[in-house]
Amino acid sequence: MTRSLAIVENWPPELQEQLVAWRRHLHLNPELSFEEHHTAAYVEKNLREIGGLEISRPTPTSVVARLIGGKPGKTLALRADMDALPIHEENEFEFASAVPGVMHACGHDGHTSILLGVVSLLAGQRGQLHGEIRFIFQHAEELPPGGAAELVAAGVLDGVDYIVGEHLASQLPLGQIGVAYGEMMASPDNFTIVVKGYGGHGGFPHKSVDPIAIGAQIVSNLQHIASRNTNPLDRLVVSITQFTSGSSHNVIPDTATLKGTVRSFDPQVRKDAQQQLRRIVEGITNAHGAEYELDYLLGYDPVVNDHTLTRLAEEAAVELVGRDNVVQTPPGMSGEDFSAYQQRVPGTFINIGAGNPDKGILYPHHHPRFTFDEAALATGVQLFVRTAEKLLEWDY
Template sequence: MYEIFSELNLDELVSSINDEVIEWRRYLHENPEVSFQEENTALFVYDKLKSFGNLEISRPTKTSIVARLIGDYPGKVLAIRADMDALPIQEENIMKFSSKNDGIMHACGHDGHTAMLLGAAKLLCNFKNQIKGEIRFIFQHAEELPPGGAIEMVNAGVLNGVDQIIGAHLMSNLETGKIGLKYGPMMAGADMFKITIFGEGGHASQPNQTIDPILIGTQVVTNIQHIVSRKIDPIDTAVISVTQFNGGTAVNVIPNFVTIGGSVRSFKPEVRKRIPELIEQVVNGVTNAHGAKYEIEYHFGYSPVINDHETTSLIEKTVCEIFGEENRILINPIMGSEDFSAFLNEVPGTYFFVGVRNEEEGIVYPHHHPKFNIDERALKDGVKIFVQAAFNILNN
């Protein structure tokens, strides 16, 4: 552990601003804004950063913030990222700081991410004269809505000169005090498809005079499910989920068309490339067999999150130093997605989880649930890791 931080001193430093970090999180929770509309959130973050001193602050996009802390000694550049957007969900929690914005809620912990990074920035600003290199604090907009804010920030040049990047996500299925790490593939790529099947509608009493797109569509759905089980190597993880099936306007009318939508999750580039080809084969074969036509819209979304080994190792050592090996959890990959991958596609880095689950307090609801909440003790854990990791990485 870097010499200025004994375990006691780090705990004292973080404890000294813990009330502020909680206050910031509660303000953000009470005033959520959805993706690409985080104007007040960005202004709040900007004003806080400006008050810390020693930072060069910029606005690379309309609703994002970057703050640069340039140390007094030459060295590497480390970026630390937090996302800031909320979700279009009506909150069901009853708290003094429940969302004031109807139909909008911080149901994924981004309020906590922002507060933790603000806390780390405030503390690290005091050590400018001991920092080798630069720490770049990235407050990102629009993680929840593809194409996502990360790719916009990359295109705006926020990673220029960056050597490594780290980020954290508060995690509802991990107990408070536990930190989840993963070497290599951590979160899946997420892609989307929409299939339109064109038949010939008619009266429900005379299906023989129609080309029924509903019947054809059900066969398409069934056969798409065979792709993962029969066309993808069992060792290669993939998921295809049909989540939408829309068609028809009356119970006695066979419609002219139906639409089918869904999500695809995968890790390997070759699997990701192959799946839309296989979906097309299925749709083409089924529709041709029944004399129907089709259109497919396929959108590649967030790439897989692939953690760099060296950076992950440094974070693992940091976590063990602070919390002990018993609280470092090596997790399995998950099929959720994250646009932090856009940063990892440019520079090496790692993404890790900070536990926020507290069954005694009833903090058990999953992400994106209207009763999602976090154990605020975890905010201190995240700040500790960011602060200590910054010194460990820059002085490695």
């Protein structure tokens, strides 16, 4: 191997400008999960302008491009997600969201731009490639059941040997890359509990079945699932994140609604927590003469990275940013539907540092003032390409 496709001594300024232009267009025009019609059309248009690809639309709001090499070999898939969140943006950029109540608050605009940049660098290398690179521009990462599972069902991984994904991370400083061996993200299950009591006058509570008082007991007792019913060495989070009821200071309402999330890594812990939650809700409501409805939505499976792929990605990262700037990412209780791909083929998911407090870039993901340093786009492109180079054979 006489040269590297990834490490560009003189990074083309026009490519950096193009990455920023793609990102800002997408940020200005965000679309929610399963509604990414403009985004998918924009991606397809740019892919066709790049040329040299086989392009398909496996779902109405996703795009897949295949770069098929001139010689047989392995197939690598690279994935970017494209959807935005139902958040009203508070940034005052010139390219701030033009859609009220919708915002790219998780970096998916950057992920899409990065993958377009990878395509633009590699599209002309088809003759030197042994095998295939499959570029997956995925819809609906933010909303279960998620776009990844839908794309897997549509066959986008047929014939794929490996898959690699990246995520811009505001919690990591610009210039760092985070890798995780094995468990990386948890299974994010959600639930809604409706406590059905019997309303009445606030001055005569004995004539009512108070769903608020019952709901408060449910909140308190659900904390026992993690603290008293689960092995302390097993990672489990049970959080109530919403409690709504009532409309007046002197009226006991008929119902109370509680919403929350259960997050874990172990399948048995996940199953046990769901059963314990139902048992607690049923026991408390029965004890107080109330009824309940429980809607428990299983989210994504945990993201568990393949060790061999992660090692190769780490080697690529070290070559790009140096040993001191490659960090080990500890497991976290967030979720990602990249796990749907990992259920089918070996995969690894890498964090690209994109925070920069000196520029005021310090807000967390899903915050109305979230953003990232656009210099991280080049790092994302080069890491993808360098990792592809390590996984596939090229003629130079």
